[in-house]
Amino acid sequence: MRAVRLARSREAVLLVAVTLLVGTGGVLSLVGGGGAKVLWAAATVVALGPSVVWVMADLRARRWGADLLAVLALAATLPVGEYLAGGIVALMVATGHVLEAGARRRAGRDLSMLLDRAPSRTHRRTADGLETIGVDEVVAGQAIVVLPGEVVSVDGVLDADGAFDESALTGEPLPVPKRAGATVHSGTVNAGAAVDLVATAAAGESTYAGIVRLAERAVAGTAPVARIADRIAIWFLPVALLMAAAAWLFTGDAVRAVAVLVTATPCPLLLAVPIAVTAGMSRMSRAGVVVKDGAALETLGNVRVLLLDKTGTVSEGRPEVTDVVCAPGMTEERVLALAASVERLSPHVLAAAIVRAAAAAGVPVERAQDVTETPGTGVRGVVDGRRVTVGRLPGERDLPGWARGVLNRGKLDLASVVWVDVDGALTAAFLVRDRVRRDAPRTMKRLREAGIREIRLVTGDRVDNAREVAATLGLDAVTAEVGPAEKVTSAENACRAGVTAFVGDGVNDAPALATADVGVAMGSYGATAATQVADAVILDDRLERLADAVETARRSRTLAVWSAVGGTVLSLGAMAAAASGLLLPVAGAVVQEAIDVVAILNALRALRGRTRRHDPRADELAARFSAEHERLAPARAAIRHAADALADGPTAASDAAVRRANRMVVERLLPHEVAEESELYPVLGAVRTAALSREHAEISRLSRRLGRHLAVAPGRIGADQVDDLRATLYGLDAVLNLHYAQEEEAFFSGKEDR
Numbered sequence: 001m002r003a004v005r006l007a008r009s010r011e012a013v014l015l016v017a018v019t020l021l022v023g024t025g026g027v028l029s030l031v032g033g034g035g036a037k038v039l040w041a042a043a044t045v046v047a048l049g050p051s052v053v054w055v056m057a058d059l060r061a062r063r064w065g066a067d068l069l070a071v072l073a074l075a076a077t078l079p080v081g082e083y084l085a086g087g088i089v090a091l092m093v094a095t096g097h098v099l100e101a102g103a104r105r106r107a108g109r110d111l112s113m114l115l116d117r118a119p120s121r122t123h124r125r126t127a128d129g130l131e132t133i134g135v136d137e138v139v140a141g142q143a144i145v146v147l148p149g150e151v152v153s154v155d156g157v158l159d160a161d162g163a164f165d166e167s168a169l170t171g172e173p174l175p176v177p178k179r180a181g182a183t184v185h186s187g188t189v190n191a192g193a194a195v196d197l198v199a200t201a202a203a204g205e206s207t208y209a210g211i212v213r214l215a216e217r218a219v220a221g222t223a224p225v226a227r228i229a230d231r232i233a234i235w236f237l238p239v240a241l242l243m244a245a246a247a248w249l250f251t252g253d254a255v256r257a258v259a260v261l262v263t264a265t266p267c268p269l270l271l272a273v274p275i276a277v278t279a280g281m282s283r284m285s286r287a288g289v290v291v292k293d294g295a296a297l298e299t300l301g302n303v304r305v306l307l308l309d310k311t312g313t314v315s316e317g318r319p320e321v322t323d324v325v326c327a328p329g330m331t332e333e334r335v336l337a338l339a340a341s342v343e344r345l346s347p348h349v350l351a352a353a354i355v356r357a358a359a360a361a362g363v364p365v366e367r368a369q370d371v372t373e374t375p376g377t378g379v380r381g382v383v384d385g386r387r388v389t390v391g392r393l394p395g396e397r398d399l400p401g402w403a404r405g406v407l408n409r410g411k412l413d414l415a416s417v418v419w420v421d422v423d424g425a426l427t428a429a430f431l432v433r434d435r436v437r438r439d440a441p442r443t444m445k446r447l448r449e450a451g452i453r454e455i456r457l458v459t460g461d462r463v464d465n466a467r468e469v470a471a472t473l474g475l476d477a478v479t480a481e482v483g484p485a486e487k488v489t490s491a492e493n494a495c496r497a498g499v500t501a502f503v504g505d506g507v508n509d510a511p512a513l514a515t516a517d518v519g520v521a522m523g524s525y526g527a528t529a530a531t532q533v534a535d536a537v538i539l540d541d542r543l544e545r546l547a548d549a550v551e552t553a554r555r556s557r558t559l560a561v562w563s564a565v566g567g568t569v570l571s572l573g574a575m576a577a578a579a580s581g582l583l584l585p586v587a588g589a590v591v592q593e594a595i596d597v598v599a600i601l602n603a604l605r606a607l608r609g610r611t612r613r614h615d616p617r618a619d620e621l622a623a624r625f626s627a628e629h630e631r632l633a634p635a636r637a638a639i640r641h642a643a644d645a646l647a648d649g650p651t652a653a654s655d656a657a658v659r660r661a662n663r664m665v666v667e668r669l670l671p672h673e674v675a676e677e678s679e680l681y682p683v684l685g686a687v688r689t690a691a692l693s694r695e696h697a698e699i700s701r702l703s704r705r706l707g708r709h710l711a712v713a714p715g716r717i718g719a720d721q722v723d724d725l726r727a728t729l730y731g732l733d734a735v736l737n738l739h740y741a742q743e744e745e746a747f748f749s750g751k752e753d754r
Helices: 002-031 036-060 066-077 083-101 112-117 207-220 228-251 254-263 267-286 294-300 310-314 332-343 349-360 401-413 440-449 463-473 484-497 507-515 529-533 544-579 585-607 616-631 633-648 652-684 686-711 719-748
Strands: 121-126 129-134 143-146 156-158 162-165 176-178 195-199 289-291 305-308 315-326 369-374 378-383 386-391 416-422 425-436 454-458 477-479 500-504 518-522 536-538
Touching: 002 036, 002 083, 036 066, 036 083, 066 083, 066 254, 121 143, 228 254, 228 544, 254 544, 254 585, 267 289, 267 294, 267 544, 267 585, 289 294, 289 544, 294 518, 294 536, 294 544, 305 310, 305 484, 310 315, 310 463, 310 500, 315 332, 315 349, 315 401, 315 633, 332 349, 332 378, 332 386, 332 416, 332 425, 332 633, 349 416, 349 425, 401 416, 401 425, 401 633, 425 463, 440 454, 440 463, 440 544, 440 719, 454 463, 454 484, 463 477, 484 500, 484 507, 500 507, 507 518, 507 529, 536 544, 544 585, 616 633, 616 652, 616 719, 633 652, 633 719, 652 686, 652 719, 686 719
Parallel strands: 305 454, 305 500, 454 477, 500 518, 518 536
Antiparallel strands: 121 129, 143 195, 156 195, 162 176, 289 536, 315 425, 369 378, 378 386, 386 416, 416 425
């Protein structure tokens, strides 16, 4: 980084020096003083030195581009005495390199965060307790201790049960329980109590060290990107040289050849392209996406294949309670209060999900007594005199019908099940999933519209979860249950098929991010290995920013190409005029400046986006109603619970569940829908909300039908009502799920505060 800053400062000094020399020479020429030509010649020489160095570096790398023609133009002006033309070319060259320096690729990608995460110390037991030792001292067969929250330093085998957060390696967001004798990989985090394990490999030969080596090799093997300006210069350079040589050969006038070279100075390439790219980077930065260099923006604008990690990228990256199923006689609010009270102090991610669900429902959390936690099993405590256990289902236990139904739903919904036991009796269950981001469906559509022809999911998560997410989002292919090495292979194969971007957020994604043509990291949770090796970082954790970035990169790249091509075509016309003797070198330089202005003005359009009419009230209302969606989760759960309760017929418990659901629909859910229809939808427009208004009507119809059922049965629901009531409740549940999903995708994604 020090070398990069030094290089940028040298280019800035060069621009200042050339500007002063050319400007002072211009002043002297206007006032009639001598020395103007000397200053212009000095400016030419000052710019010629660094330009030769840049060209030699390009030639050693077996590439040539716009800089070579600039060097020839600078050198040609000196022997024929066209010093002003040389000074103007020098000024353009220096300006172009300063602009390019603002978007230059860093010489080496910084893997410091990846290395910093690797633990340098670990622990072993001694007669006096625990002794801290360096991880380099650990050898295979040695016993070590991993404390709660610590990163496992070496691969090993457990001596006792434990639970581990493997998201850094696999992307799986839920802690994985491990039995005694199971293998634990380095790089995972101990999510339970302190555990003993026996090392099976030294630190340098363990899993995490392998990830570091993969990332380093991927960075070292990344091919340089062919820039737009250089690709055009490949054919423009020989054409300019041939025209200059022909003008000299057929007229015998060397000044004409110099005029051709000066006119041919590829300033649309040296200036317009960097300006378009830099403007695009500026616009992306304002949208919450930081692009580390101009080459990355150019590449992102040409991406055809997109690889997506799942956990933390297209999904939220943290488990959330999606449903609460209660035993007869128990309510969701009471279950949430009991469970959250004992889970309140637990560091487990599932405990955090339950506590968040209670907070969203507005359920008060009580103080629990005698709380104990068993890793891999659950949490126990006493709440209001009742013994409450939250966690896994004991292996040997007869299940009531409602609990067997929960197990089936967990399998069908691909959800984890957390059980609540109160005073020795199963009372409720939480279905927990890592939800797909609200903005993911809309983002996929926008990416398709922007020209991405293939979108694939590449994840370490389970196959069934990955396929469900891919089907929901309409992705083209799924590669699941893969580690960092397989992700690198997927990126390499995709790069051979077309320009490829990889989007991820974890340590396990770092090698693939470095391997792809352009890597994009979700970086809202701070600096990680992913953000260090990526070419672009989404700062605010909204996947929709990826579509913003691709659209902006496409537009910036298009403007850069048109500016370069258009300017080059105009330059060819000016070169023909110079070869015919119609333009002298100074006049050619002035004409070239006019061409530059046209190309630059076109390139500056990259600062502006497509204007969209937007009512400022929409965001405020969307945020309000999005928050209400979260608070209405218990009401929606009550509808499903009532329908499930009717499976046992018209019992007292099912009657109470149906009446409770109707009460919550009338008091909480319908007022929300009415407010949306009257306040939000008029702001959004009738065309955008027509289908959703029709869904509101269906929600109201089913709600009225539910109310009529209860009105004709003031005492208890009759057996003849059960079938239609279940159909009504399940229908209402289905319409609400669809309706809320459509609203969140269309209007609410990205509007809520995070």
